[in-house]
Amino acid sequence: MSLPESRSGSSRGFIIPVGGAEEKVGDPAILKRFVELCGGSDARIAVIPTASQLPDTGTRYEEVFKDLGAGRVRSLPFESREDCHREDWLHKLQRADGIFLTGGNQLRLSTTIGGTPVAKMIRTRNAEGVHVAGTSAGAAFLSEHMIAFGQEGATPRADRVTLAPGLGLTNRVIVDQHFRQRGRLGRLLAALAYNPFAVGLGMDEDTAGFIGPDARLDVYGSDAITIIDPSHVQYTSMDSAHEDEAVCIIGVRLHILTEGASFDLHTREAFAPAAVEIGRASCRERV
Amino acid sequence: MSLPESRSGSSRGFIIPVGGAEEKVGDPAILKRFVELCGGSDARIAVIPTASQLPDTGTRYEEVFKDLGAGRVRSLPFESREDCHREDWLHKLQRADGIFLTGGNQLRLSTTIGGTPVAKMIRTRNAEGVHVAGTSAGAAFLSEHMIAFGQEGATPRADRVTLAPGLGLTNRVIVDQHFRQRGRLGRLLAALAYNPFAVGLGMDEDTAGFIGPDARLDVYGSDAITIIDPSHVQYTSMDSAHEDEAVCIIGVRLHILTEGASFDLHTREAFAPAAVEIGRASCRERV
Numbered sequence: 001m002s003l004p005e006s007r008s009g010s011s012r013g014f015i016i017p018v019g020g021a022e023e024k025v026g027d028p029a030i031l032k033r034f035v036e037l038c039g040g041s042d043a044r045i046a047v048i049p050t051a052s053q054l055p056d057t058g059t060r061y062e063e064v065f066k067d068l069g070a071g072r073v074r075s076l077p078f079e080s081r082e083d084c085h086r087e088d089w090l091h092k093l094q095r096a097d098g099i100f101l102t103g104g105n106q107l108r109l110s111t112t113i114g115g116t117p118v119a120k121m122i123r124t125r126n127a128e129g130v131h132v133a134g135t136s137a138g139a140a141f142l143s144e145h146m147i148a149f150g151q152e153g154a155t156p157r158a159d160r161v162t163l164a165p166g167l168g169l170t171n172r173v174i175v176d177q178h179f180r181q182r183g184r185l186g187r188l189l190a191a192l193a194y195n196p197f198a199v200g201l202g203m204d205e206d207t208a209g210f211i212g213p214d215a216r217l218d219v220y221g222s223d224a225i226t227i228i229d230p231s232h233v234q235y236t237s238m239d240s241a242h243e244d245e246a247v248c249i250i251g252v253r254l255h256i257l258t259e260g261a262s263f264d265l266h267t268r269e270a271f272a273p274a275a276v277e278i279g280r281a282s283c284r285e286r287v
Numbered sequence: 288m289s290l291p292e293s294r295s296g297s298s299r300g301f302i303i304p305v306g307g308a309e310e311k312v313g314d315p316a317i318l319k320r321f322v323e324l325c326g327g328s329d330a331r332i333a334v335i336p337t338a339s340q341l342p343d344t345g346t347r348y349e350e351v352f353k354d355l356g357a358g359r360v361r362s363l364p365f366e367s368r369e370d371c372h373r374e375d376w377l378h379k380l381q382r383a384d385g386i387f388l389t390g391g392n393q394l395r396l397s398t399t400i401g402g403t404p405v406a407k408m409i410r411t412r413n414a415e416g417v418h419v420a421g422t423s424a425g426a427a428f429l430s431e432h433m434i435a436f437g438q439e440g441a442t443p444r445a446d447r448v449t450l451a452p453g454l455g456l457t458n459r460v461i462v463d464q465h466f467r468q469r470g471r472l473g474r475l476l477a478a479l480a481y482n483p484f485a486v487g488l489g490m491d492e493d494t495a496g497f498i499g500p501d502a503r504l505d506v507y508g509s510d511a512i513t514i515i516d517p518s519h520v521q522y523t524s525m526d527s528a529h530e531d532e533a534v535c536i537i538g539v540r541l542h543i544l545t546e547g548a549s550f551d552l553h554t555r556e557a558f559a560p561a562a563v564e565i566g567r568a569s570c571r572e573r574v
Contacts, residue, residue, distance in 0.1 A: 154441070155467035155491055155511045156543060180442035180533075183470030189543065204442055204533070224442045224533035228541075235559040237545065246467075246491065246511035248545040250557040254515075256443060256476065258524065258535040270537040272522040 011213040013098075013131040017175045019203030020103055020136030022221070024064045030208040030221050034133050035068045037210075038098030046096035047075040050112050051104025051137040061102060084116035093121050098131045101138030103177075107148055109141045110164055119167055126169050136177045139203060144171035150187035156249065158241035161187040163194070172215065172265045173201050179226055180204040192230045193238040193249055199265060200228030207259075215265040219257045229253040229268050298500040300385075300418040304430075304462045306490030307390055307423030309508065311351045317495040317508050321420050322355045324497075325385030333383035334362040337399050338391025338424040348389060371403035380408050385418045388425030394435055396428045397451055406454055413456050423464045426490060431458035437474035443536065445528035448474040450481070459502065459552045460488050466513055467491040479517045480525040480536055486552060487515030494546075502552040506544045516540040516555050 014037060022030045035043055045065050049058035058075030065073040074096075076089045083089070093099070099122055101109065113119045126132045134142045146166030151157065163174075176188040179202035188200045201209055204223030211217045219225050230252055237248040257263060260273030301324060309317045322330055332352050336345035345362030352360040361383075363376045370376070380386070386409055388396065400406045413419045421429050433453030438444065450461075463475040466489035475487045488496055491510030498504045506512050517539055524535040544550060547560025 152470075153467040154470055154472050154489065154513060180440040180473060183439075183441055183472075185441050185470075185472055186467060202441065222533075224535070226441060234557075237560070241545075246509075246545045247543065248511070248548050248560060249543040250548070250559055252541040252543075254539040254541045256534065256536040256539075258528075258533045261535050261537070270521075272537055273524070273535060 011129060013126045013129045013213070015126065015142055015169045015211040016131065016133035016208055017139035017142055017177070017201060017203055018133060018135035018208040019139065019177045019179060019205045019223070021178070021205035022135055022208070023206055028064065028068065030206070031064060032068050033210070033220055034098060034100070034131065035065060035070045037131050039071070041069055041071050043070045043097050044072045044095055045070050045074070045098045045100060046093050047073065047100050047102065048078060049075055049102045049104075050078045051106060051109045051141070052102050053104060057102050057104070061100060078112060078118055081112060081116055084113055084118040090117055090121060093118065094125070096125070096130060098133070099125070101132070101134035101141060103136030103138055106137040106140040106146055107164065109137060110146065110166060113167070114165065123168060132169060133208070139175050139177050141166045142169050143173050143175055144168045145174050145191070145198065147174065147176055147187065147191050150190070152183045153186045154183060156186045156190035156193060156247040158190070158238065158245050158247055159243040161190040163191055170211070172198060174198045175201045175203060177203045178205055180223060185226070188228055189249060189252070190238070190247060192228060193236045193247055196230035196233045196236070199268065200230070202226030202228065211265065217263045217265060219259050219261045221259060225257045227255040227257060227263050227270060229255075231268055298416060300413045300416045300500070302413065302429055302456045302498040303418065303420035303495055304426035304464070304488060304490055305420060305422035305495040306426065306464045306466060306492045306510070308465070308492035309422055309495070310493055315351065315355065317493070318351060319355050320497070320507055321385060321387070321418065322352060322357045324418050326358070328356055328358050330357045330384050331359045331382055332357050332361070332385045332387060333380050334360065334387050334389065335365060336362055336389045337365045338393060338396045338428070339389050340391060344389050344391070348387060365399060365405055368399060368403055371400055371405040377404055377408060380405065381412070383412070383417060385420070386412070388419070388421035388428060390423030390425055393424035393427040393433055394451065396424060397433065397453060400454070401452065410455060419456060420495070426462050426464050428453050429456050430460050430462055431455045432461050432478070432485065434461065434463055434474065434478050437477070439470050440473045441470060443473045443477035443480060443534040445477070445525065445532050445534055446530040448477040450478055457498070459485060461485045462488045462490060464490045465492055467510060472513070475515055476536060476539065477525070477534060479515060480523045480534055483517035483520045483523070486555065487517070489513030489515065498552065504550045504552060506546050506548045508546060512544045514542040514544060514550050514557060516542070518555055
């Protein structure tokens with residue numbers, strides 16, 4: 001699967017992993033920002049509820065996005081690989097300003113959409129400037145290398161995380177979701193240890209990373225993103241550890257980023273939140 | 288509480304945090320190494336079961352250490368602060384070559400022993416060369432700053448970890464135990480963020496760090512130690528985050544160390560396991 005490049009003259013759309021369980025009523029800051037980014041009252045948003053087993057996931061997001069002022073919202077419930085060839089739905093997808101993949105099971109997404117015109121169109125449209133967000137399973141699926149499933153716990157173990165090809169919007173990151181809530185540091189470290197070129201994004205619930213065309217990730221939401229940067233790893237025992245054995249890894253860099261903080265996926269630099277509240281003004285001096 | 292220095296001509300004993308649930312039958316590698324370090328068949332070992340609420344914890348360790356060939360083993364069940372002035376037990380403690388603190392509740396240890404002749408004697412004897420190990424709550428208690436309790440989960444949160452003064456054998460580390468098993472990265476990061484001078488030791492079960500007089504920690508056991516080195520932290524929001532809010536931390540270094548690996552608490556360098564098995568010989572070249 002080749003990674004799409006931005007076409008000449010156009011910049012790629014945002015790629016937006018969300019850690020799951022994002023606020024939908026009350027203060028739905030993440031979904032609101034997504035709608036605004038896509039054009040607000042002019043925005044046409046396509047929802048892909050394929051990951052979910054619940055029949056109303058698509059229509060529920062239709063209502064949420066409409067309540068947030070999106071111009072047009074349409075759920076496209078691709079349930080089979082055959083569905084992924086439906087011209088009427090592909091036409092809707094073609095015209096969307098924003099595409100949103102719901103939560104559920106990321107293997108349902110990859111087995112249903114992978115290799116079909118739907119996957120190809122999402123990649124092409126993102127390269128052309130359309131914004132693509134995914135929550136929970138939808139977030140895991142966005143990148144080239146996706147965590148299919150794995151064992152939980154803080155320490156990485158051999159043969160306890162399984163990667164699968166994802167949608168392929170970027171290969172710079174590997175995403176894990178419900179991160180704080182489910183203790184997934186170990187499986188994300190194990191996924192990165194196979195080949196320490198990508199950056200790990202441990203996404204907490206109700207927290208999103210808005211990755212811009214300049215490869216800068218901005219954090220939004222109520223919790224945090226744990227950034228795992230393995231580019232300075234000096235050693236791992238991943239090639240020799242036996243099944244279920246703890247894996248030795250030396251030289252990981254880790255940042256916990258909250259709303260307002262950002263991370264440059266090119267230079268791998270983290271930036272602290274700007275001091276916006278009066279009570280926090282003094283923090284800025286420490287950066 | 289002042290930190291004891293080695294007396295002239297003598298080197299301090301090992302400080303040995305164990306992550307809890309160490310193997311006691313079958314292949315009790317950690318306890319066996321402790322007995323050997325203390326002198327094997329010549330070793331006099333004092334067990335302090337104060338942290339535990341179970342009546343047989345002390346006698347159980349007496350049996351385990353005897354089975355491992357220790358010369359003399361004696362449980363000293365200090366249950367009250369008054370007990371901590373008993374001359375006969377203090378005399379036994381004075382003569383021990385190794386002291387072992389069992390698991391249970393670290394606040395029971397600190398509230399019972401803290402500020403008594405028992406705490407003072409353990410510090411003095413460790414400075415004179417006696418080895419001191421603690422498992423689980425006993426491990427937490429060893430250092431100057433101890434995690435008393437805290438919320439679990441991967442992301443650090445404000446006001447969700449409580450530190451208390453510990454035994455004070457070293458202030459170089461803050462220990463957390465049952466690390467992988469209970470998802471404690473967040474609370475250890477939060478504890479370190481208050482003042483990023485110490486190194487965090489996230490101790491998995493059945494895993495020990497043998498910290499020598501040269502401040503080098505060697506890993507033993509079946510799982511891993513997660514080393515959290517905050518000395519390069521550029522920013523934390525710990526001073527301004529509201530209660531239960533995620534804390535932003537930029538610039539943490541992290542190593543997952545398995546048996547045979549080591550960490551220099553002076554220079555903060557990690558070293559990979561030496562290649563001992565034939566099948567692993569090639570790993571050494573990559574270090």
